Amino acid sequence: MFFFLSKILDLVLLPTVWLLALLLAALVARPPRNQRRWLVAAAWLVLLGTNSALVNEALLAWERPPVPLADLPAQADAAVLLTGVTKGSKSPHDRVYLGPGADRFTNALWLYRAGRVRCIIVSGGSGAVFSSGPTEADEMATLLRLSGVPAADILLEKRSRNTRENALFTKQLLAAHPDIRSLVLVTSAFHQRRALGCFAKAGLRPIPFPADFRTVDRSLKPNYWLVPSPEALALWSLLVHELAGWVTYRAVGYL
Known part of the structure; x- marks a missing residue:
């Protein structure tokens, strides 16, 4: 049962699923003012979720560092x-x-x-x-x-x-x-x-x-901080999945 529930949780925690939910909410929301709120939320999710620097910093804090031989x-x-x-x-x-x-x-x-x-x-x-x-x-x-x-x-x-x-x-x-x-x-x-x-x-x-390090060294280059990256959204999905797994394992006594 735990195995199947974990697969459902994986789906629910995907940022792309969140984005789809926000867009669907905007589509059916009434009045128009509420539509704008959902669209603004979706825009913020895209803006933050595609920022390479933000997800890289989050992963740098979570990943275990390389171990010297x-x-x-x-x-x-x-x-x-x-x-x-x-x-x-x-x-x-x-x-x-x-x-x-x-x-x-x-x-x-x-x-x-x-x-x-x-x-x-x-x-x-x-x-x-x-x-x-x-x-x-x-x-x-x-x-x-x-x-x-x-x-x-x-x-x-x-x-x-x-x-x-x-x-x-x-x-x-x-x-x-x-x-x-x-x-x-x-x-x-x-x-x-x-x-x-x-x-x-x-x-x-x-x-x-x-x-399998998913991080890169910090950079001062503009593209690191400002250019949206579709790969960043995938990295957020990876990190959210792992954080949820760690919390769930801790809660049920697996850690």
Whole structure:
């Protein structure tokens, strides 16, 4: 039930849905003065929502900062790679399609190839309400093998549908591998807070290794502050989704 309710909440919290609701309200509002109020609200949402500087500052405050390699142990036992970066609905289904979060995969691979982790645990089933075909963990494993990682160094957790289940099912997997003690958690920088909280609640203490940064360095250039950007609205959607997820997880005791 929680899984399905979370999908409904995702839809309700989309800024584009808010914008559509404001425009529909303006369309049916009477008298004309009320129409203007709804249109003004929609205009403010567009003005603020497409400002790159505002969303970048908000994300800079929320994202976990990059972790220098010097802060990692010489070699941890495993990197835990959280999925959520593939496009299972794209055809033909003869390859793996990666989305914006592919940096999670490349960072985990980099840690392995640099000798900073002995193996990679891929955690993730499918976050879709209705799904068929290979899990995201299977797809990530395919790419890891093609990148030269031996199958013996890849462990798969293929049941999880959300961050809480990532943590719970990874702990269950580790029960069969007592030699794996030190973990490096690889997920998007905006997702690290919630992921770390879930893993801590499950009794695991991984070292965070944020990836997939959606922020840029602050700039004094006019286009950073003044030029509207459609990508900014997408970033607000991402941040609102993650903040709502963190608050919800905290409220129900998952963190």
